[in-house]
Amino acid sequence: MFIRNLMKFVVCLWLLVAINFAAATEQSTSVTINNINVVNAETGKVEHQQTVIVENGVISKVYKTNDKSKNNVGRVIDGSGKYLIPGLIDSHVHISSTLGMSLDQEAEYPKLVKQFQQQLPKSYLYFGFTSLVDLNSFPGRLTEFRQQPIHPEVYDCGSALMLENGYPLVFMPKKKRLQVAPNIIFNPDSNKHVAGVLAKTHSIAEGIKRVKAGGAICVKSFHEDGFAKPIWPVPSSKMLQEMATEAHKYELRLLLHANSINAYKAVLDSGVDIIVHGMWNWDEYRGQAGLPNDIKAVLNEIILKDIGVMPTLRVLGGSNDMFNTEFLQQPEIAKVLPKAFLEWLKSPKANWFKASLVKRLKMSETVIADKQRNIITEGNRAFKYLYQRDAKILFGTDTPASPSYGNVPGFNGYLEMKALANAGMALKDLLASATIRNAEAFGLENKLGSIVVGKTANLLILNDNPLKTIEAYNNIDQVVLQGEVYNREDFAVN
Numbered sequence: 314m315f316i317r318n319l320m321k322f323v324v325c326l327w328l329l330v331a332i333n334f335a336a337a338t339e340q341s342t343s344v345t346i347n348n349i350n351v352v353n354a355e356t357g358k359v360e361h362q363q364t365v366i367v368e369n370g371v372i373s374k375v376y377k378t379n380d381k382s383k384n385n386v387g388r389v390i391d392g393s394g395k396y397l398i399p400g401l402i403d404s405h406v407h408i409s410s411t412l413g414m415s416l417d418q419e420a421e422y423p424k425l426v427k428q429f430q431q432q433l434p435k436s437y438l439y440f441g442f443t444s445l446v447d448l449n450s451f452p453g454r455l456t457e458f459r460q461q462p463i464h465p466e467v468y469d470c471g472s473a474l475m476l477e478n479g480y481p482l483v484f485m486p487k488k489k490r491l492q493v494a495p496n497i498i499f500n501p502d503s504n505k506h507v508a509g510v511l512a513k514t515h516s517i518a519e520g521i522k523r524v525k526a527g528g529a530i531c532v533k534s535f536h537e538d539g540f541a542k543p544i545w546p547v548p549s550s551k552m553l554q555e556m557a558t559e560a561h562k563y564e565l566r567l568l569l570h571a572n573s574i575n576a577y578k579a580v581l582d583s584g585v586d587i588i589v590h591g592m593w594n595w596d597e598y599r600g601q602a603g604l605p606n607d608i609k610a611v612l613n614e615i616i617l618k619d620i621g622v623m624p625t626l627r628v629l630g631g632s633n634d635m636f637n638t639e640f641l642q643q644p645e646i647a648k649v650l651p652k653a654f655l656e657w658l659k660s661p662k663a664n665w666f667k668a669s670l671v672k673r674l675k676m677s678e679t680v681i682a683d684k685q686r687n688i689i690t691e692g693n694r695a696f697k698y699l700y701q702r703d704a705k706i707l708f709g710t711d712t713p714a715s716p717s718y719g720n721v722p723g724f725n726g727y728l729e730m731k732a733l734a735n736a737g738m739a740l741k742d743l744l745a746s747a748t749i750r751n752a753e754a755f756g757l758e759n760k761l762g763s764i765v766v767g768k769t770a771n772l773l774i775l776n777d778n779p780l781k782t783i784e785a786y787n788n789i790d791q792v793v794l795q796g797e798v799y800n801r802e803d804f805a806v807n
Contacts (some may be wrong), residue, residue, distance in 0.1 A: 342796050343368045344770075346569035348378050349397045352779060354748040354763050357741030359780065365397060367770040370796035375766060388798065394777050395790060398744065399734035399763055400443025400465075400771030402751040403726055405589055405623055405709025408433065408458045408467065409493075412650075413663050413718030416486060416493070428651040430457060433713070434464035436649035436723035441789050444761055446709075447753075448533045448568060448589065449473035451493050463794070463804075466771065468755065470531040470568060471524035472496045473774060474517065474556065475789065478503050479546045480537035480570075482730035496520040498534075500546060504677045521559040530755055532560040535570040535588070536579050540594065546578075550583065551743025557584025566755060572692075574598065577611050581622060587621035587754060589709060593692030600687070605695050612695060616704045621754050623709035624696045626732040629689045631719030635667045636682040639718060645787070648781055648805045649723045658718045666716035700738055707754050708733075708747035727786050734783045741780055770796040 344367040351363040366374040366386055376383055411419050411426050419426050437445060447455060448470040455469055475482045477500035482490055491497060491509045499506070499515040513519075524532050534556055536547045548556070553569070560567040566586040571577055573594035580588055592612070598605040615622065634640040641659055650658070657663055670681055700706055710729045714720035733743055752762030759770050772793035777785035789801045 342370065344390065344793065344796065344798055345385040345387060346390045346392045346397065346772075346774070347385070348776070349392025349395055350778070351375070351764055352396055352398045352744065354399055354744050357739075357745070357780060359396070359778070363397070365764065365772075367793065367796045370770055372764060372766050372768050374768050375764060390774070390791070390798070392774060393411075394776075396775045396785070398762060398775060398779060399761065399774050400773055400792070400794070401441045401726065401747045401786075402444040402446070402708065402749045402757075402761060403437065403442045403710050403712070403747075404446040404707055404755065405625065405711050406437075406445045406447050406722070407449060407711070407713060408445070409445045409449065409454035410713050410715045412654075412713035412715065412721060414715055415665065416489065418662070418665075422657065424701070425651075425654050427726060429463065429654050430454075432649065432654075432806060433722055434458060434461045436721070437465050437726070437800060438463070438723070438792055438794065438799070439649050439789075439804040440558050440723040441473040441773045441792060442723060442726055443773075443788060443792065443794055444468070444757075445534075446470070446531070446755060448531075452495065452717055463799075465580050465770070466761075466795070468530050469528075470533040471527045471529035474498050474520045474524075474532065474534040476500050476535065476546055476548050476552075477507055477515075478505070479548075480692075482507075482537075483545060496523060497550070498548075502546065511652070517555045518559050521556070521563065521565070524564055525565060529565065530757075531566040531568055532556065533568040533570070536576040537570055538575065547579070550579065552587065553579060553583035557586075564756075574608055574611055577615065581611070581614050581618065585620065586625065587667075587707065588615070588632070589623045590628065590711070591622065591624040591626060591692045592695040593688050595691050599691070604698055608695065609698065612698050612704075616699065616702050619705055621705040621707045622699055623707045624692070624733065624736075625693065625709055625711050625729070626689070626696065626736060627725055627729045628711050628714065628729070629685055629692065630732060631714060631721075631725060632717045633682055633685045633689070634719030635664070635717055636678050643724075645724050645727070646721055649721060651806055663718055696733075697737050702735075702740075705750070705754070706738070706742070706746050707751055708743075709751075710727050730786055731783055735800040739782065743778055745784075 346365045349363055351360045360763045362378045417627050444466045450469050472495050474496050475494050476498050477649045499511050499512045538547050539545050557567045568589050569585045571588050572590040574596050712720040712725045713722045749762035752758040770793055774791040775785045776788045776790050779785040792799045
């Protein structure tokens with residue numbers, strides 16, 4: 314009898330502990346934010362003195378704080394004087410890349426690569442990017458990222474469709490091409506084929522089928538003929554149309570790397586949904602003042618067909634930062650890059666790409682930097698034309714980007730925002746572009762992009778109003794990631 318009663322007591326005690334633990338766990342996933350100024354990303358208006366309640370990772374209630382009929386739940390945060398916005402979405406990242414390193418250098422410095430990859434999720438979160446879209450993942454790298462203890466939500470386009478012997482395949486070691494780019498598309502016009510790439514197994518249809526099977530939400534390909542001097546093959550119009558047909562069959566968005574007038578022209582009747590770069594290569598129109606009529610005509614068609622455009626103004630800006638000796642001294646960079654990795658970036662070995670540019674172009678660093686600045690201004694003109702005519706502008710950064718070390722993950726997102734604002738984008742449109750517009754473009758609007766009951770609780774508590782100052786994005790107080798609250802400094806390098 315004694316043993317039986319003892320067992321009953323132990324069972325009851327265990328149940329009581331379990332119930333209390335469950336209650337504590339439930340409470341830890343509940344958050345009440347009081348007296349906060351909620352910024353509506355869709356309307357660009359502020360709703361003052363709001364209470365937002367988060368339960369089990371989801372926004373459960375939003376109401377006026379002075380409504381006494383409501384009760385606080387879980388952890389209570391006083392948001393007085395602060396601003397609440399949806400977590401930012403960077404829709405153009407490359408998690409598989411190591412900032413500033415070639416594939417050969419990655420093999421040479423595995424310890425540095427590991428340190429960088431471990432910090433990478435926190436680097437994005439430090440600057441408020443709670444959701445990412447990876448546009449070309451190497452096998453295994455995305456899985457490693459998602460296995461990190463804390464990381465932004467990440468969606469992807471799988472392994473990109475790269476035309477055989479085209480860009481960016483030409484920059485990859487020949488023996489590793491099929492290993493890192495399993496969706497190489499067989500090019501019937503090639504005189505020499507990549508070993509293992511066959512017409513049957515590496516067709517467009519088979520490549521997109523593999524992308525879909527991997528759980529992707531989009532497909533990416535490339536139209537890059539050689540940075541204003543045609544030297545590489547590009548997909549034909551028929552190929553692009555087939556990509557769009559196959560992608561849409563699986564309800565996947567088709568994204569295309571394109572940054573020249575000729576590439577933009579190729580988009581027009583292809584069915585491409587989103588162009589992932591701005592138009593900064595003007596080909597035969599380079600150096601002309603204003604905006605040439607032929608370029609205007611192409612941009613007008615992009616607007617008419619409601620094709621999304623990611624301006625990525627910082628792609629060339631980041632490349633030019635290689636020529637700025639003070640760039641890596643900025644305090645924000647030390648917050649998001651491991652110390653040993655940052656020191657390596659300051660070494661001569663990390664300047665390999667800059668050295669190769671000087672050698673290949675046979676120009677001084679000053680001349681190259683000046684020419685790139687001119688190209689940047691042309692890209693800005695094309696962006697302004699699109700923006701001022703209500704084109705579908707989407708926010709993306711193309712980070713981390715190799716070969717340049719100027720596109721630092723997280724920090725470059727903030728710099729992209731500043732570049733867009735400096736180019737004339739209103740702050741309310743900038744916020745929408747990095748939140749609800751991105752969510753809508755990728756079919757994620759039911760989960761992300763705005764502060765609405767039922768959506769994932771990815772939120773930023775800012776000390777300043779982002780509709781008044783761009784600096785608000787570098788003055789984040791707290792980050793709410795799937796309902797869990799973190800101080801910004803939790804993501805900084807130790």
